[in-house]
Amino acid sequence: MGRPKLNLQFFGEKNPKKFWDMKMSSDKSNEADIFIYGDITSYRWNESDTTASSFKGDLDQLGDVSTLNLYINSPGGSVFEGIAIHNMLKRHKAKVNVHVDALAASIASVIAMAGDTIYMPKNSMLMIHNPWTFAIGNATELRKQADDLDRIAGSAFQSYMQKAGDKLTEEKLQGMLDAETWLSADQAFEFGLCDVVESENQMAASINSDLFQRYKNVPQSLIDNPKTTISADEMALRQRIADEAKANQAYLETILGGMYK
Template sequence: MKMSANKSADIFIYGEITKYAWEEYGEVSSITFKKDLDELGDIDTINLHINSPGGSVFEGIAIFNMLKMHKAKINAYIEALAASIASVIPMCADKVYMHKNSMMMVHHAWTWASGNAQELRKAADDIEKISKSACQTYLDRAGNKLTEKKLEELLDAETWLSADEAFSYGLCDEVLPANEAAASISASLFAQYSNVPQSLIRGISQQAQGMTDEEKKLRNRIAAEAKAGAAYIETILGGMYK
């Protein structure tokens, strides 16, 4: 986050949205976001810049609500990619802008679940409620440009929208000229999506080729530690609710 003149600030969500954020890799969590937002103090305008493959639904919802409740006018700019929960966050803005060569991906929320039949049914019910909440967020932004039936079709198909398509559905207010920003790439997240455009898949491959062995080892270690921490916390929470 950067302060600008005239009581305005630029906020950048450039990376995965996760509870276990490593800022050096551009990752964002609701905790780090709130801390930085509070430090901005009294501002009238927020320019929100997004280039993110998505991530944690609840972390993203928390960020959405922080911005929605903020008194500042919010202008959201999708620089290259707003996928999954990162496509929900800009829906809080007063105006949403997309560069001509940027993309927005929408899909139903998903989760991992384990346990007995009752627990699995509850997990399915919970994730359906989360999806319905996100669905309403899109509809509120789109107005009469997008019906609930059409939105369901887009979500079911994991749809990657161009800027012009997002504009036609009312999910952005203005299409800006193309820029040179590269889409934020998360190989682990993209591997779980079904319809990733080939251009982004090539970008993942090129990114991996450009990494040194030490960088690859460090990323693998960070990912392993994050997964282990998440599994440990899930074990604790699971014990609390049983």
């Protein structure tokens, strides 16, 4: 049996729609807006066909902007894509303002750490945890998988620590990652993972309940009241994201089913 491969990503259709959108700000000519809504995905049909490289292409096409406004509402997804996007934003010469519109969970929270200033409405959340994967193999191969996961986790760990500074110890952060911790805006601010806590955003309370199945410590308040009234355009966007996520999940199950037949 060959060495197992890390599968820290979701699969999808060959020509999927992007999980991000970039455009110049309508009211300021030297600013651009980036929206990351939904799952962060990777489609490796060949070595060049990755969403991280496409993200970079779109970022480069924005030209010489002085400010990037990044809006996030994502349950996470591909670790490697997320880390690549985080590093692209950190290297960019523009000031990066991050707005957590509703949820920045898992690798989406690592992307958020690229912000020079991170804004969170009071009813938005940040979720951090250790990376996970699925694998097959013998005992030696599975131990190597665990070692690989530890190294991958180190990249995210450093991103959180760099942002938190002296507001968070390494021991405290590791405990939070081990426990899968859901942070309110006030808690994120306390630990240095958010710079500005804003008044409640009605849209920020609207979160797709499908993501709850992925994680083990979802706050009861989100389960009991996952959303409030939002605009028709926003509802349509969220429905599209949900439909694409379901299609991706169905494709993944088809692949996995074939592996065990």
